[in-house]
Amino acid sequence: MLEHALPKIIKPLTYGTESLQFKVLSNALNKHVPQYGFNERALVQSLNELGLSSSYLSVLASSNSPSFFNVSPSVLELVKFHLVSRRKQLITNLPLGSDKPLPDLKTLFLERLRLNESIAPHLSQLLSIMSVPGEFLTSTALPELQQLTDDMIFYSNEQDHNDFAWYSKRIALSTAYVSSELFMAQDKSHNFVETMEFAESKLSKVSQLGNMYNNTEEYLWYTLLSSINLAKSQMTRG
Amino acid sequence: MKSVVSSRARLNLVSSARFGALRLFSTGRAQLSPKHAQNAGPVEDSTTHFGSKTVLKEEKEKLVGEVFSSVASKYDVMNDVMSLGVHRLWKDHFINKLDAGKRPNSTEPLHFIDVAGGSGDIAFGLLDHAEQKFHDVESTMHVVDINADMLKEGEKRAMEQGRYYNDPRVKFLVQNGETLDQIESESKDIYTVSFGIRNFTDVQAGLNTAYRVLKPGGIFFCLEFSKIDNPLLNVMYQKWSQVLPVMGSVIANDYDSYQYLVESIERFPSQEHFKSMIEKAGFQSAGYENLTFGVCAIHWGIKT
Numbered sequence: 001m002l003e004h005a006l007p008k009i010i011k012p013l014t015y016g017t018e019s020l021q022f023k024v025l026s027n028a029l030n031k032h033v034p035q036y037g038f039n040e041r042a043l044v045q046s047l048n049e050l051g052l053s054s055s056y057l058s059v060l061a062s063s064n065s066p067s068f069f070n071v072s073p074s075v076l077e078l079v080k081f082h083l084v085s086r087r088k089q090l091i092t093n094l095p096l097g098s099d100k101p102l103p104d105l106k107t108l109f110l111e112r113l114r115l116n117e118s119i120a121p122h123l124s125q126l127l128s129i130m131s132v133p134g135e136f137l138t139s140t141a142l143p144e145l146q147q148l149t150d151d152m153i154f155y156s157n158e159q160d161h162n163d164f165a166w167y168s169k170r171i172a173l174s175t176a177y178v179s180s181e182l183f184m185a186q187d188k189s190h191n192f193v194e195t196m197e198f199a200e201s202k203l204s205k206v207s208q209l210g211n212m213y214n215n216t217e218e219y220l221w222y223t224l225l226s227s228i229n230l231a232k233s234q235m236t237r238g
Numbered sequence: 239m240k241s242v243v244s245s246r247a248r249l250n251l252v253s254s255a256r257f258g259a260l261r262l263f264s265t266g267r268a269q270l271s272p273k274h275a276q277n278a279g280p281v282e283d284s285t286t287h288f289g290s291k292t293v294l295k296e297e298k299e300k301l302v303g304e305v306f307s308s309v310a311s312k313y314d315v316m317n318d319v320m321s322l323g324v325h326r327l328w329k330d331h332f333i334n335k336l337d338a339g340k341r342p343n344s345t346e347p348l349h350f351i352d353v354a355g356g357s358g359d360i361a362f363g364l365l366d367h368a369e370q371k372f373h374d375v376e377s378t379m380h381v382v383d384i385n386a387d388m389l390k391e392g393e394k395r396a397m398e399q400g401r402y403y404n405d406p407r408v409k410f411l412v413q414n415g416e417t418l419d420q421i422e423s424e425s426k427d428i429y430t431v432s433f434g435i436r437n438f439t440d441v442q443a444g445l446n447t448a449y450r451v452l453k454p455g456g457i458f459f460c461l462e463f464s465k466i467d468n469p470l471l472n473v474m475y476q477k478w479s480q481v482l483p484v485m486g487s488v489i490a491n492d493y494d495s496y497q498y499l500v501e502s503i504e505r506f507p508s509q510e511h512f513k514s515m516i517e518k519a520g521f522q523s524a525g526y527e528n529l530t531f532g533v534c535a536i537h538w539g540i541k542t
Contacts, residue, residue: 014525020455040341041343048343048344053340053427054341055428057337058336058337058428058457058459059540061335063525066337073335
């Protein structure tokens with residue numbers, strides 16, 4: 001099918017910003033999730049407000065497979081919507097078209113954590129839904145985490161390398177992000193000051209790791225070249 | 239295929255001639271191959287497929303009716319044998335995935351319609367799910383089937399289990415799924431059809447009617463046999479489907495009906511094709527989920 005003929009959808013969601021699904025979910029996420037958490041209650045409140053019947057929960061749920069160990073498929077869609085919409089929100093205000101410099105990695109990282117502020121009391125619930133072993137973990141939660149760290153690196157002024165460091169950097173950043181979210185779930189400080197401090201220290205460890213990686217690489221190259229040279233010089237001596 | 243045809247001829251002689259019209263068509267198969275129908279030109283528009291045969295559109299409804307009248311009483315046993323019991327898991331998954339029912343803090347009850355649902359297993363399953371999970375005892379259900387015999391089977395089952403029989407919430411109706419002329423437009427929240435839509439004479443007309451009867455915001459949910467994507471498994475599946483009519487003749491003493499079931503599965507469009515048909519009817523956010531490597535698939539679409 002031609003690209004322009006497709007309705008504008010926000011991948012990996014199957015609907016666009018104009019759709020009814022988007023309205024229901026964003027309304028639930030902004031108004032009712034802060035109060036009720038990630039559950040059907042928040043969704044039903046949103047449906048009642050928009051004058052829709054509970055059959056719409058089935059509509060929301062349709063692209064997810066029910067899992068015996070996890071919450072209902074419509075709540076999984078709410079979690080998916082949270083992950084995707086917040087990730088998109090992070091890059092909407094960036095100066096992508098202009099010559100202005102892109103923000104640094106730390107700014108984007110802390111900005112994404114701030115987007116969790118309204119749902120912070122329910123973060124542990126959110127993280128537990130995402131970490132239940134099953135289809136949702138492998139097809140949504142992990143790919144979204146990988147997408148998020150990839151976006152953070154791509155849309156910041158961070159240098160990227162097309163070698164093994166590409167993977168190391170993303171894995172390190174993902175670990176830092178998940179541990180910061182876990183910290184945030186328990187954080188009671190004003191304006192999440194402690195979370196931000198924690199995140200900054202984690203990030204500096206990531207860059208330390210990067211330095212260590214570079215130094216190790218440089219050392220290994222040096223050792224390799226000098227051993228070759230040593231061998232060569234021994235060979236010329238005969 | 240050849241061996242099946244010959245064994246089929248033998249079994250035709252053995253089995254009783256209860257279903258005359260069907261037998262007549264079996265013998266007329268050579269003249270009615272799809273190739274001939276295409277050559278016939280203008281006749282093509284008025285024909286459709288009945289299994290691997292090409293028949294007149296007016297005939298298909300009658301022929302399908304005969305198949306289901308003949309299998310109605312042994313429907314469940316045969317389903318178990320044919321799918322090795324997996325059809326129960328598929329239906330269970332279907333109901334869980336739909337996860338429908340009036341939620342405790344919701345305001346309006348739901349209106350279901352289960353098309354081609356004569357045996358009632360999906361309809362009763364949906365209502366049970368809604369009651370057990372959400373304490374919903376208000377939502378209504380229309381069980382609709384073109385075949386009065388299948389519908390009686392469902393009513394009998396409701397009577398035996400002592401639920402949903404003479405219940406104002408549940409109505410049984412003999413209706414053609416392509417027209418649903420007694421169902422008002424925009425009156426239903428959830429339209430389900432399980433293992434039924436491939437028997438429609440005109441599948442697209444059935445989908446258009448589904449779109450008509452659903453309210454805006456309603457959902458179309460369909461469980462149907464589909465195409466296997468793995469070539470190796472597909473070979474095994476084809477072998478399995480050659481055995482099915484023989485088992486049909488042993489268990490239900492009815493070779494032809496099961497031969498029809500197998501052929502109609504082969505003729506049904508692939509996942510992507512059927513999805514595009516759902517979209518053509520006007521549904522949005524259409525999609526599908528394969529079950530058991532694509533032996534079966536759940537399709538859905540949303541009326542917005």
